[in-house]
Amino acid sequence: MEKKVLTKHPARKDGVNISKKKYYAIRKSIVKCLRKKDALTYTGLAKTVGQDLKARFEGSIQWYVEVVKLDLKARKIIKGIPKSKPQLYRLISK
Numbered sequence: 001m002e003k004k005v006l007t008k009h010p011a012r013k014d015g016v017n018i019s020k021k022k023y024y025a026i027r028k029s030i031v032k033c034l035r036k037k038d039a040l041t042y043t044g045l046a047k048t049v050g051q052d053l054k055a056r057f058e059g060s061i062q063w064y065v066e067v068v069k070l071d072l073k074a075r076k077i078i079k080g081i082p083k084s085k086p087q088l089y090r091l092i093s094k
Contacts, residue, residue, distance in 0.1 A: 007067055008074035016067050022059065026068040029053055030078070031091065039081060039090040045069065 005023040007015040026049065033048040034040060040048060046065045053061065069089065072078040081088040 007071035009070050010073040015071065018064065018067060022057070022064055023068060023071075025053065025057065026061075026064045027072065030065065030068060030072060034078065034089065034091045039084075039088040041086045041088055042066070042069065043086070045089060 003020040004017045005020045006017050007023070009015055029049045029052045030045060033045060033052060037044070037048065042065070046062045049065050050061045057064075069078065073080065073089075076092055078089050079092050081090060
């Protein structure tokens with residue numbers, strides 16, 4: 001049986017159970033992309049993650065990027081930049 005991860009939502013809504021393997025692949029790619037680019041829109045993030053994972057990923061990369069992006073926001077790993085249109089996302093420095 002495949003292991004799952006229950007994601008979090010920044011608005012405290014219900015999370016989604018997704019494959020642990022897919023969660024960590026997308027999470028690693030999002031963090032890597034934001035380290036290289038500093039800040040990206042959702043569209044830029046989805047495109048960059050898609051290029052990073054290429055054909056090694058099964059499923060809708062856009063959907064998984066959205067779910068994991070929300071989880072990373074809830075965990076305070078990334079943040080949206082206020083007043084940016086379209087919304088930009090960046091890593092939170094620790």
